[in-house]
Amino acid sequence: MCVQPSFIIGTNNEDGSYNFAPITWVSVTSEKDNDYLLVISMFGTKRTRQNVIRTGIFSVNLVSSDMLELMDYFGTHHAKDGKKDKILYNVCRGEILDVPVLDSSRWVYECEVDKSIETG
Numbered sequence: 001m002c003v004q005p006s007f008i009i010g011t012n013n014e015d016g017s018y019n020f021a022p023i024t025w026v027s028v029t030s031e032k033d034n035d036y037l038l039v040i041s042m043f044g045t046k047r048t049r050q051n052v053i054r055t056g057i058f059s060v061n062l063v064s065s066d067m068l069e070l071m072d073y074f075g076t077h078h079a080k081d082g083k084k085d086k087i088l089y090n091v092c093r094g095e096i097l098d099v100p101v102l103d104s105s106r107w108v109y110e111c112e113v114d115k116s117i118e119t120g
């Protein structure tokens with residue numbers, strides 16, 4: 001187990017609604033002409049992964065301890081089983097990109113996909 005901060009990723013569904021899920025395999029790297037890149041690992045057929053691939057944009061919301069209940073809820077429910085609306089949370093839109101952002105997060109990245117790699 002690698003200890004690291006937790007993040008909740010916000011994406012746009014095909015019908016224009018939003019979806020959130022915890023994705024904690026998040027790291028960072030940099031490249032010469034594109035100097036700050038998050039490296040995010042997602043497996044399986046989860047909606048978050050599909051939305052990121054389809055739209056190419058998403059938010060990455062840092063989780064603090066007061067958000068643990070929210071993270072637990074988002075992580076134990078799947079968008080394919082219905083909207084994740086059985087818990088209260090406020091959502092706004094990104095300042096730069098048209099992505100859903102959690103009001104409760106103190107630190108938010110608004111991201112565009114630079115590159116996707118299938119590990120097989």
Ligand SMILES: Cc1cc2nc3c(=O)[nH]c(=O)nc-3n(C[C@H](O)[C@H](O)[C@H](O)COP(=O)(O)O)c2cc1C
Pocket residue numbers: 006019020021022023024025026041042043044045046047048049071072074075076077078079080
């Ligand atoms: C604390 C926590 C961390 C998680 N981190 C990841 C991750 O890094 N990558 C991943 O693919 N799934 C991760 N998951 C699983 C997804 O959050 C979970 O499958 C979620 O229900 C997907 O929702 P969606 O289908 O609406 O996208 C994590 C779950 C929890 C509870």
